[in-house]
Amino acid sequence: MISRATPVLAITGLKHGYGHKPILTGVEIELNEGAHHLLLGPSGSGKTTLIHAISGLLEPDDGSVVIDGEAMTGRSPAARDALRRSKIGLIFQSLRLVSALTVRENLHLAGRLSGHPTTDAAIDALLAQVGLGHRCSAKPRHLSQGEAQRAAISRALIGKPRLLIADEPTSALDDENADRVASLLIETADRNGSTLLVATHDQRLKKLIPRTVTLLSQSIAVP
Numbered sequence: 001m002i003s004r005a006t007p008v009l010a011i012t013g014l015k016h017g018y019g020h021k022p023i024l025t026g027v028e029i030e031l032n033e034g035a036h037h038l039l040l041g042p043s044g045s046g047k048t049t050l051i052h053a054i055s056g057l058l059e060p061d062d063g064s065v066v067i068d069g070e071a072m073t074g075r076s077p078a079a080r081d082a083l084r085r086s087k088i089g090l091i092f093q094s095l096r097l098v099s100a101l102t103v104r105e106n107l108h109l110a111g112r113l114s115g116h117p118t119t120d121a122a123i124d125a126l127l128a129q130v131g132l133g134h135r136c137s138a139k140p141r142h143l144s145q146g147e148a149q150r151a152a153i154s155r156a157l158i159g160k161p162r163l164l165i166a167d168e169p170t171s172a173l174d175d176e177n178a179d180r181v182a183s184l185l186i187e188t189a190d191r192n193g194s195t196l197l198v199a200t201h202d203q204r205l206k207k208l209i210p211r212t213v214t215l216l217s218q219s220i221a222v223p
């Protein structure tokens with residue numbers, strides 16, 4: 001018998017809408033360990049809605065989301081929060097760093113919340129990986145936009161997530177910086193053993209992450 005590894009993300013028959021407006025109508029996705037994908041789709045096609053359903057920030061109208069063998073759907077908000085913290089690293093466009101804390105303290109907090117409390121040395125090593133070794137003690141308001149983005153990437157990785165999801169990480173960046181951020185996401189995901197899903201309408205990323213999941217107006221196809 002052929003044994004198959006458990007997918008990091010398995011979505012079946014996922015449907016969600018707002019009011020009477022259907023947005024996601026039967027999404028099917030399976031992502032395996034270490035397979036990085038772009039989640040493409042025009043503005044309004046439901047990329048953020050899908051990310052929220054994957055990460056348990058909303059309970060979809062129908063269908064199932066399973067993360068690394070554990071159901072995200074059909075569970076209480078508290079159980080969804082716990083699963084998200086233990087398995088998923090999220091990087092949103094608004095970076096959501098805690099302004100009163102230094103970069104290092106932000107990572108400590110994220111580590112504790114994910115159930116992976118860690119040491120200053122491990123945090124500083126992770127920050128050094130993204131070129132922020134010299135900014136450990138800075139508060140978020142003193143970081144440039146690019147530095148804050150790298151801090152958010154490090155924070156998402158602190159719990160060694162099985163699945164790393166970035167929502168539009170490069171749309172506001174010029175070509176050089178878009179390349180830099182996308183390469184950093186791929187390198188850090190690989191180094192930490194995370195599967196990467198990058199939601200974007202930035203077609204420039206296709207050359208770095210050729211596998212795509214495309215969200216059409218009301219359906220999804222995985223080539």
Ligand SMILES: Nc1ncnc2c1ncn2[C@@H]1O[C@H](COP(=O)(O)OP(=O)(O)OP(=O)(O)O)[C@@H](O)[C@H]1O
Binds near residue numbers: 046047049
């Ligand atoms: N909480 C909400 N209540 C009502 N409608 C919503 C809500 N959230 C999103 N929508 C609508 O659902 C549709 C999909 O939104 P979503 O943000 O998921 O798309 P997107 O593909 O991420 O778009 P963009 O690329 O512009 O960020 C849009 O038409 C949006 O206006």
